[in-house]
Amino acid sequence: SFELQPQSSSSSSPRSGAKAMLLCYRSATVLRNYATICECNAHCGCPANCAGRLVQWGMQAPLEIYSAGAGKGFGVRCTVALARNTFVCEYAGELFLWKDNDQREEDYESSGHGEYILPFNAVGSSRTRLAIDATRRGNVGRFLNHSCSPNLNTVEVFAEHKGQSR
Numbered sequence: 463s464f465e466l467q468p469q470s471s472s473s474s475s476p477r478s479g480a481k482a483m484l485l486c487y488r489s490a491t492v493l494r495n496y497a498t499i500c501e502c503n504a505h506c507g508c509p510a511n512c513a514g515r516l517v518q519w520g521m522q523a524p525l526e527i528y529s530a531g532a533g534k535g536f537g538v539r540c541t542v543a544l545a546r547n548t549f550v551c552e553y554a555g556e557l558f559l560w561k562d563n564d565q566r567e568e569d570y571e572s573s574g575h576g577e578y579i580l581p582f583n584a585v586g587s588s589r590t591r592l593a594i595d596a597t598r599r600g601n602v603g604r605f606l607n608h609s610c611s612p613n614l615n616t617v618e619v620f621a622e623h624k625g626q627s628r
Contacts, residue, residue, distance in 0.1 A: 553603035555596030
């Protein structure tokens with residue numbers, strides 16, 4: 463766990479990233495209200511530890527998976543209070559075309575598995591529907607649940623992972 467402070471653009475700190483922070487982030491841990499964010503990457507000239515790569519640093523919030531009660535399965539909660547718009551976690555899983563969703567759901571239902579599928583529109587296209595399936599491969603994000611009083615948003619973030627955009 464670490465605490466970051468925003469730096470000025472003239473700072474020589476490896477976490478300066480002021481250019482990206484002004485665009486996407488309020489601070490080195492808090493997102494602005496955007497529907498889609500493109501993080502810094504190898505093409506912008508920023509270092510790998512630039513503050514404009516918040517999602518690429520991975521989950522920093524201390525989360526725990528807990529039983530949400532009989533018939534509700536599991537949920538996720540943070541063990542500390544978080545500032546509004548703080549990055550919580552990436553929803554990780556297998557990327558697939560939404561047109562294949564019905565078959566996946568049938569397969570999961572017939573095998574008795576729950577499904578953890580998050581649909582979204584591909585950026586730049588209102589017709590291409592994609593989804594992330596965290597059922598077989600995923601992370602703690604698969605346990606983020608529906609709430610009648612939601613306290614999280616979904617934000618699409620384009621980032622770089624091991625030199626490749628994702």
